[in-house]
Amino acid sequence: MNTTQKSRAHRGHRANRNHGFFAPAFGNIINEILNSPLNEVVKDKPKKYTYPQANVMSEDGAYILSLAIPGVAKEDVSINIEKNKLTIKSEVEEKTDTKYRLREFNYAKFERAFTLSDDVDIDNISAKFENGVLTISIPTVKEAGPKKVEIV
């Protein structure tokens, strides 16, 4: 491993630590559902090329989820919310006659799910699709402060 690669690997690692995915701070945001059962991952190796990457940002009053699905058409993507589970998927059957010399990605058929936290306003979730990125805006509801009960 040369220095460049080392620093890159290190940077990636540190970046995530700072963003605290495993830290409690992240806990009440969007927690990822277990990606898939272990045996499925081991057996179905090409899956990692069909598993789109996601960024999650926190803004004032909203979480912004960005899913990188380049090459996918807007009509083919479906977003579904059931209880507190947000699922994004596409189920396009790919052409089999294409001759690939190198294959590092394929998002024709994918599925990714996220668990939404309790402070999310499910009714006002919106999405847009631009330049291969699906951006889902998830507003949060203001937490009600401690309620004072008047004694009559």
Place this chain on the structure above:
Amino acid sequence: MNTNGITSNPAFGKIFDELFNRSISDIVGTDFTSESPSVNIIETNESFELEVAAPELTKQDFNVSIEKDQLTISADRKIEEYENTSTYKRKEYDFKKFSRKFRLPKTVDKETVTAKYNLGILRVTVDKTPEAKEKGPITINID
């Protein structure tokens, strides 16, 4: 590796990321930020097509160049749209700045390289030389 196709130079490629970062993340979930876009290379009868999966950029951010037999695809985006108002809670990709190099085979015409950015994919097409283009079966008439 097939010498007739376009080859990705491993020293600049994703191989180290794959080896050192990806194996565990396959099982426990992604645990690092990908900074180098994935690439598909498709061969047709007339050309090679490189599909660079680099979403969230604009076509002005890319630079495609050829030097000798090396094709370099890079990007450098300076605009930081969200940095000031938002914080990352999870960051699995960041393609604002990258460079990937590919070795071109002798059977391509370096003068006819075209590139197009659509749906987050930069598609670079390198035509084959007339000699290398696959021709259909030829029927020879017997006199």
